Amino acid sequence: MKLTKKEKVEMAEKLRSTTVVKTIISKEYENYLNFVTCEERNIHTRDGDAHIYIVSPKENKKVYPLYINLHGGGFVREYQKRDTLLSSKIASKLGCKVISVDYKLAPEHPFPSALNECYDIVKWAFDNAADLSVDRDRISVGGHSAGGNLTAAIAIMANQSKDFKIKLQILDYAFLDAATDPKDKITDKDVIPVDRMRAFNSLYIENEKDKSNPLVSPVFATKEMLTGLPPALVITAGKDCFRFEGEKYAMMMVEVGTEVKIKRFLNSKHGFVENCREEFKEAQKLIIETLSQSFN
Template identity: 40%
Template sequence: MTKTPQQLAKIAVQARKNFAAGQQKITDFVPVRHFSEHLIPTCIGETRVFTYISCEQNEPVPVFVNLHGGGFMMGSAEDDDIWCRRLASAVPCLVVNIDYRLAPEHKFPIALEESYAVVKYLHDNAATLRINPQRIAVGGQSAGGNLAAGLCLLARSRQEFSFCYQVLNYPALDMSVDPFSQPADKILTPRLRALFNDCYLRTQDDALNPLVSPLLAENLASLPAALVITAELDPLRPEAEQYAKRLTDAGVKTICKMFIGCIHAFTHFGPRQAAEEAERLIHTQLCRVFED
């Protein structure tokens, strides 16, 4: 039975409370040289972002744009605070952590367009911000990985700026698939995935849009090089691996790394050894890209 907008909003509010209460970071607080909170003007109003940097800005620095997970309807930039601090401490760049608007109050394409506007602001104000507009990478976890992939497609289409790299961390890349036709892990159940779809999509036709389901894009050529991280027991693993293969087949330099025995969101909830290995891989790849 289809839920009304009011019912979805009520469910989302409770889900956010439960999600926030269950947030347990796998590591301790990490200091950075400079942390700031900003409001950036976007197409739908001001968007809150957190910025982190530990390197000197004697010359323009690269940027990594982070997009948190939570199925488009839960979570916030705060959930990735430690993740971003660790990245800023390991990689000589400015980390920009976007607190994009959530569904169902803000359905597709609002979070995508809002995030795009933040990146365009960074690009257009690069000189003032002392950042390198040719060295902007993007990445995210789960729904954030979906948004990151969508941003790369959108940037390629509009040609207002470009990304130098994309990090897709156990991303959702095909929302046209019936969640109940796929397996589940203890975090990402079919029922929860169906709720995410109901909240994020305006109609079921949206699921066929490549900006919602990047795996359905006809052409993946000329996209930025990619690191795709998957978890062996994650129901999203097949679509992420298919996307990585399609990127490679399209001539996009791609690394796809699966972590054995792990479930969805393992980089944030453990096991710790695998999470730390994944982080090191991300840090290493970003350092290489930013040094080229």
């Protein structure tokens, strides 16, 4: 049954007001804010103005590497403080700038709005690298859950358009298969209920045919679309049903010659990196180390 606009908004409000896993923010983690500056800006995109946070280390450099971070939340839940905190940790540890994107949300802005917006922001960063004091040869993009989906789609789009060349893509417990019903993915280890996953999908994807669109479900990308993608770090969680599609996509990239580093954190659940739970310290360390290697 197709939902009305009002029903979709009500569903989104419920998803935004509830959570299945609470974020743990320690004083040590929050302290990373003291080592950076954070500037909010609005950037014009094809879908209107986009809100971004530019997080910069306090150390002065003539030019910085750049990491663009795309948050999770099923394309429906909003940008949170935890996203600025992770960006601050990365910026302070690596001496790089981080653009953290507060992209538009479904159902008010369904596919492809968030994707177009994020793609345009990445292109803007490349086009304005000099003004940002950024080295355009050292720009990487990564995301968590829905943000990982957007990252993979941006890499595919850029591979075809040749608008820019990402140095590294980071897919952190990414959602990569909308065509498979959540009930066929779920295991007894998962923390996200089937109905909640279905709700996220239905609010983001208006047209049923788009569920197998490679820009919604990158696991449906052809070899031609994947050939030439930038190196990738793929992180999955052992207690998350998205691990199967994440690892499938990693192997699809390997098969066409993409350099891929993959790590499954066996004792972790979906959202652990952003929520600072389970093996988050090890995963964040891996992200920072892999970014450092790509920048140097």
